[in-house]
Each structure stands twice: as C-alpha cells, then as structure tokens.
Amino acid sequence: MDLGEIGRTLAERLRDAVGDRQSGAVLQMTWHGRGTRGAHWLDEEPPDDPYLDVNTYEVFSADLPHGVYETRLRRDGSYRFSFSPDVDLLTERARFVFDPDFRYPGHPLPGMPRPAGIEPAGTPTDPAVLREVGALVEEFAERYTAIMGHAPDWAPGAGEEEIAAAEAQIGIRLPEDLRALFRLIGRDSGETGLLSYYSHESLERLIEEYYYDLPGSCAGVSYDSPLEDTGPVFAADPPGRLKRVFRNDWWVTFGGNHGGEYLAVDLDPDVEGWSGQVLAYGDFSETPRLVGASVTEMIEEVLKALRAGRFTRHEGDPRIEVHASFAGLPVRDPLELIRDGADPVEAIASAEHPELVQACYLRHDGDLDLTVFEPLRSLRDIGVRGAKTVTPTATNLPLLESLTIAAERTNLDALAGHPTLWDLTLRDLAHPVDLSPWPPSRTSPGSPSTA
Secondary structure: OOHHHHHHHHHHHHHHHHOOOOOOEEEEEEEOOOOEEEEEEEOOOOOOOOOOOOOOOOOOOOOOOOEEEEEEEOOOOOEEEEEEOOHHHOOOOOOOOOOOOOOOOOOOOOOOOOOOOOOOOOOOOOHHHHHHHHHHHHHHHHHHHHHHOOOOOOEEOOOHHHHHHHHHHHOOOOOHHHHHHHHHEEEOOOOOOOEOOEEEOOHHHHHHHHOOOOOOEEOOOOOOOOOOOOOOOOOOEOOOOOOOOOEEOOEEEEEEOOOOEEEEEEOOOOOOOOOOEEEEEEOOOOOOEEEEOOHHHHHHHHHHHHHOOOEEEOOOOOOEEEOOOHHHOOOOOOEEEEOOOOOHHHHHHOOOOOOOOOEEEEEOOOEEEHHHHOOOOOOOEEEEEEEEEEEOOOOOOOOOOEEEEEEEEEOHHHHOOOOOOOEEEEEOOOOOOOOOOOOOOOOOOOOOOEO
C-alpha cells in the first residue's frame, strides 16, 4: 500500500467513525515500524474524544517509512492527508523520535546489568528443591482428586534437557522451584488451581513471552517506542520489593490467568526483595504487585487454603477456585481522580490511602495552589485542567516527576530547584511563559517541556 492509498483508507475509516455527526475530525498516527501511536479528535471536542473509534487495523506494514501520518477530514467530506518525519509541518500533538536510544526515566532499554547467579548452568534441578516441590504437587493432586473425583489434567513434565534448552534460548537460569514445577508438570492446561487463580504455561510459551516485543517482561503494554508511555513509573506495593521500572530484562513471564493478568519470576529484585519472587501484572492495576516470595510459597499457600476448606467448586468447571492468601490481596490503585467541581482540599483529605496515592488528576475552575497536594507525600504525577490560575508550589512534594497544567495563567518560578521534576506540560495559557526556571535542576533526567 503506497502513501496515497493509506491516505484514502484512513480518510474512509475516519468518515466511518464520525458517522452522521456534523463535524470535521483529525486522525494522527505515529508509525515506528512495529506499532503505531495514535490520537484522534473531533473539531469541536477535546483531543482523544472517547466516542471516536477509528479502526486502523492492518493499515500499516513494516515496509512503510517511519513518521507521522495525519488525516484531516473536513465537514464536506473532503480530506487532507499529510506524512512527514518533520513534526513542525503537522499539528502540535505530533511526536517523532530522532534518538532511537532515548528513554524516559524508569523505561530502560534492553541490556540491563545481569544479576549474579542467573547464567544458564546446564546442571540438573536441585534434587532437594525437586523433592520439596514434588511433595507439594503430590498433596495438591490428592486433594484435587478427592474434591473433583478425577486426577488433575496436567501435561507431562519436561526433561532436564528441555529445560536447559529453554534456558539457553533466553540466556537465564530459571529459579530452582520453577524448574522443579516444569519437571513435574509441563503445563497446567486445565487451570486446576495449583497456583490459585493462575496457572503456568509451557516452556515454549515462556520463550515466546520473553521475546515478545522487548526481551524480558513489561508491567503494562510493551511497545518498541520510547514515547509510548511518557509519565513516571509508579512504585509497586509493597514498596522496596520490586524495582520501579516499566520493564525489566530479568522478569520472566511463565503464566497467568487467561484474563489479562500475568505471572513472572523476578530475578532482579529491589533492595528488600528476593530473587525468584513472583509478581503479577496486567490489566488489573497501574503497577505490578508481589504475590509470593517464590513459586514454592505460592503452592504452600494454596495447600493451606485447601486444608482449611477455603475453596469453591463450580459444577462443570475443571478448576478449583482456591482462596489462597495472595489471591485475595487488594489491588490498591496509585491513582486518585477528583471529580469535576469537587473541592480539592476535601477530596484529598478523604483519600482512603493517602500514603499510596502517586498520581492525582483534577478539573478545577478557579485559582489553585499546588500546596493542596502536600498531604499526598508519595505523589509523582499531577494533572490540573480548567483552572484560571495555577501556582505550581511543589516544594513539599519531594517525589514529583510529572506535572500537567491546563490553565489560563501560571508562573514557573515556584518550580525552580525542584529535585525530581523532569516532565512538564503546559496547555491553554493566555500569556507567554518564562521557561527560565525550567528545567528545575540541571541534574534531573527527562525531556524538555511541552507547551
């Protein structure tokens, strides 16, 4: 498909999305070779209008030039199509990456330092660990059979040579208890409940997941683009166990729940974590969460629940719904959204877990000083829109990294010298802005401001 055909196709799909609404519209797609980053909006609506659903599936192919593709649909049905790697020729929302190695803080490129002791060794699984996990698996199988009336549907275990070959492909020695699990059960194809709401996949799937897009695992959607996720990376709960990174070379996904959640072993823990600890990530939260110190601990917790009768059997379902302790952990969202028109002081004071809130977004139609956010000491990201005047006092927000101000007026003097702020977006201002206080610290990382 050449550029002319792409322009016509995008215009047709934009027309379909607009439907019978009497409006012009804009569709803007940034293509970087393996995926797209898009924005679309109606002329009279805010950017990224949620009711404008444009299908661009299979429009872009690997042989197309990298750059920004923009289609502007006029009210009379005609359109203008533009392509350029030069963002100055397009709208202010266009982005193009000139430095392919650029990354925002917390979004490391592949090639992270290898932790000690995880190189493939080619040696068999630790016999003691194999016996320990084997005893746990055997007890689960007995209890499962007694409850369900038949043995669990497990794929045959993998041999030592198969496990070693898989490790050679990813360049990592798996934790001994995960090796033992694969030795005993090649895959929990029936999702029996051995890991409660989760189950482990095959070694082949482990390799596929490891090399999907970027090597390792991402605590969110992974794209081969440094600007797919522009904000700060939030700290996982509990703090100090998982490194505050968007992706990690040494997170190895080995299973999940087939519902948008994934399990990974962490071989690169933070200062208070353990190599081999298990994290869950996916659609349920903005951050990953720790679910066990090891695969062994997860199975032990499942057996504790079965012994105590904490499980549910659903008729016709081959699984036991085991209410293990880790499966019931609350998902504590790091975001706080203040409703339009709400008093920000009262709303912030009513936060259920103020110590956990790392991002706060609000619409405020008056004057606002950011000192109202000071009770939220863990804040890393603030967004304010609709205000008349915003005074960005952030002295007592020592972790703040990203700030978006959409207001009529602001003054950046209050940001001077801030130790961690690296991302600033200004919109809707009715006056010129003195950017000399920005960046607040010459030693802080990140990107230039966006206005």
